[in-house]
Amino acid sequence: MGEAVTEAARQGQMAADGEIVSLGSPIRLGVQTLVKNRAALVGLIVVLIMLAFSFIGPLFYHTNQIATNLPDSLRPPGAGHPLGTDNEGYDEFGRLMLGGQTSLEVGLAAAVVATGIGIAYGAISGFAGGIVDGLMMRVVDGLLAVPTLFLLVYLFTVFQASVLLMILVIGLVAWLVPARLVRAETLSLRTREFVQAVRSMGGTRRRMIFRHIIPNTIGTIMVNATFQVADAILALASLSFLGLGIAPPAANWGGMLSTGVTYTYAGDWWLIYPPGLCILLTVMAFNAVGDGLRDAFEVRLQRR
Amino acid sequence: MGTYAVRRTGQGLIVVIVVSFITFIEAHLLPGNPARAILGVHASSAQIQAFDIENGYNKALPIQYVDYAIRLLRGNLGFSYVLNQSVASLLAERLPATVILVGLSVLVSLIAAIPLAVLQAVRRNRPADYVLTGFTFAFYSMPTFWLGLMFVMLLAVKAHVFPPIAPQGGPVQILQHPQGLVLPVLTLALGNIAAFSRYLRSSLLDNLAMDYVRTARAIGSSNRRALYVHVFKNALAPVITLIGLSLPGILSGALITESIFNYPGMGLLYWNSALSQDYPVLLGVTIVVAVGTVAGSLIADLLYAVADPRIRYGRPA
Numbered sequence: 001m002g003e004a005v006t007e008a009a010r011q012g013q014m015a016a017d018g019e020i021v022s023l024g025s026p027i028r029l030g031v032q033t034l035v036k037n038r039a040a041l042v043g044l045i046v047v048l049i050m051l052a053f054s055f056i057g058p059l060f061y062h063t064n065q066i067a068t069n070l071p072d073s074l075r076p077p078g079a080g081h082p083l084g085t086d087n088e089g090y091d092e093f094g095r096l097m098l099g100g101q102t103s104l105e106v107g108l109a110a111a112v113v114a115t116g117i118g119i120a121y122g123a124i125s126g127f128a129g130g131i132v133d134g135l136m137m138r139v140v141d142g143l144l145a146v147p148t149l150f151l152l153v154y155l156f157t158v159f160q161a162s163v164l165l166m167i168l169v170i171g172l173v174a175w176l177v178p179a180r181l182v183r184a185e186t187l188s189l190r191t192r193e194f195v196q197a198v199r200s201m202g203g204t205r206r207r208m209i210f211r212h213i214i215p216n217t218i219g220t221i222m223v224n225a226t227f228q229v230a231d232a233i234l235a236l237a238s239l240s241f242l243g244l245g246i247a248p249p250a251a252n253w254g255g256m257l258s259t260g261v262t263y264t265y266a267g268d269w270w271l272i273y274p275p276g277l278c279i280l281l282t283v284m285a286f287n288a289v290g291d292g293l294r295d296a297f298e299v300r301l302q303r304r
Numbered sequence: 305m306g307t308y309a310v311r312r313t314g315q316g317l318i319v320v321i322v323v324s325f326i327t328f329i330e331a332h333l334l335p336g337n338p339a340r341a342i343l344g345v346h347a348s349s350a351q352i353q354a355f356d357i358e359n360g361y362n363k364a365l366p367i368q369y370v371d372y373a374i375r376l377l378r379g380n381l382g383f384s385y386v387l388n389q390s391v392a393s394l395l396a397e398r399l400p401a402t403v404i405l406v407g408l409s410v411l412v413s414l415i416a417a418i419p420l421a422v423l424q425a426v427r428r429n430r431p432a433d434y435v436l437t438g439f440t441f442a443f444y445s446m447p448t449f450w451l452g453l454m455f456v457m458l459l460a461v462k463a464h465v466f467p468p469i470a471p472q473g474g475p476v477q478i479l480q481h482p483q484g485l486v487l488p489v490l491t492l493a494l495g496n497i498a499a500f501s502r503y504l505r506s507s508l509l510d511n512l513a514m515d516y517v518r519t520a521r522a523i524g525s526s527n528r529r530a531l532y533v534h535v536f537k538n539a540l541a542p543v544i545t546l547i548g549l550s551l552p553g554i555l556s557g558a559l560i561t562e563s564i565f566n567y568p569g570m571g572l573l574y575w576n577s578a579l580s581q582d583y584p585v586l587l588g589v590t591i592v593v594a595v596g597t598v599a600g601s602l603i604a605d606l607l608y609a610v611a612d613p614r615i616r617y618g619r620p621a
Contacts, residue, residue, distance in 0.1 A: 039434070138315065142322025145594040145601075149556035150574060154586055157578045158333055234447055238560055241449040242575060254447060261453045265461070276450050283445035291502075 032296070040292025046285035050278070054100030063094030066249050074263070077270050084270040087259065088248075095251050096274055102252040103279070106166050106236050107286075111228035113171025115221055118178025123209050123217075125179070126186025137183065144176050149238055156244040163246060166239075170232050178224050185217040219297035226290030230283045237279055253279045308609055316602040323594040324376060327587045328369050334583060341583050342385055381591065382584035386577070391588035394573060399592065400475040402569035405561070406554055408485065409492035410547055416497045418540070421504030426531070428509065437502075444498035448557050452491040452564040459487065470567035478568075488565045492557050496550065503546055507539040514538075541611045548604025551597045 034041050069089030077084040083092035125136040143151075155169050189195055190213060198208045237254025239245050245255045253275045260271030334341040339355040347355075356362045360371050375382075381391040420440065424433045443451065460468035470488050471481035478485065511517070512535055520530040555571070562571035570589050577585035
């Protein structure tokens, strides 16, 4: 949930739209922020730990995550199974790694898809201006009016979910906010002297957009992309809870959590808190990094 | 104000037309065709043909769209073959319940977020700010369904403070049992508090840095007065648009919340219809939710233009 809520919060960063002050390269600025802003630094470290846990962990901790093992199901944590086993007998610790792979893959890739479409659409719309811009933005408004989860539930009622489809669909649903942000920046950038200079020196429109406008929106894009990852991980979790996630033996943290909570009454805490905390920490970490980056790019806050 | 209102309403109408395109496209995304999806895999081709002719699915797509738009304008949202009821009548039953849930949780989020944001802004980058930010963000980063089910476990099953299921029936019955509303409203509101207070915090900080605050201080107003009289008014005005912008997100949350508590609103209807593949209901709910969102943000923008004259005379948004 919360994609449009945070959009409002994110649009706070557009307040400083009208003024551009030399801040050095966006990447250097990002690094500086991480050093100064402790929450963002902790966030980044958590993200790296989660990535290492999910992708490097299975190289050292081998478990069977394909065949079910019903006689060994629902074992509490103990020897051989540091976090117990789930209702199908999978080792919960190993499954967290597998689930983390899917959750992080979907989150990161969906954010890339959404950001890519958003940049292209927003830059074209803002650069075209006039009636084309007006119509393109009304399409965005129309899609934004349909709550994300309603659209996702519909699409996954029609189509059978797979990791690739999950990435594409979440990405295709989430590009609206970056499109708006990029468009707003493009509107103000295209009237700037350095962009006009390209035209006066005979540069093409493509050069103006790709070499001058889009690179100047990178700050906004980086901030938004970070939030997109967090939102996509939560969207995947919500879909899994609604029974529209990716079918087993694939796993994701959201699906593990929603299976786990059905064992709440039995007191099987090891099926609930580990995946729940993984989602919570990862989403918080991405949000903290995004928040730190936003503070860095927000010009007015910096001057104080 | 007049021209702004007209222009903004015109935009809203165009967006509604876009929404109708979206649901029309959604309907034609169905595997095979709508007839196959509604009648099921065992329907004979003769049945499919009859259904197509009866519902106009044999016509060209543009004509189908015009027919669809005319039906929508007449308030005909389709027919649920699963529930054997018109979609409009289903929605008339379910819509008020969702309005109650969403309205109350927006209210609760705001009541919690405003004092939080003031505290965070005044104590910016001090421990209090970090702790509060951390807490609100933890709720924001939690999957809604986990939060809701933890509430059920702690406050309904273990402590018996609130019932685990939402009140059933129409809006009157729901309002007659307010204790049943507490957990659903809390579940939906807690995630929003972070978004609201974060936005308000930066809005307050932006305003605190403005020249008018320095002027107020220079002519002898106390810090407290500058904050609560001058800054407050300016920083709180954007909340109106914030609510408008938040609506789709809150409705997404309502879909989950209603499923957890069996709350008889549109979200639960939508989920149940998804499970029974009742496409007419899914499309009908989508269009009503989307039009409601468009109307909500239109009203928010118009109210904001009343509150802040700069909007009316500025560049078109």
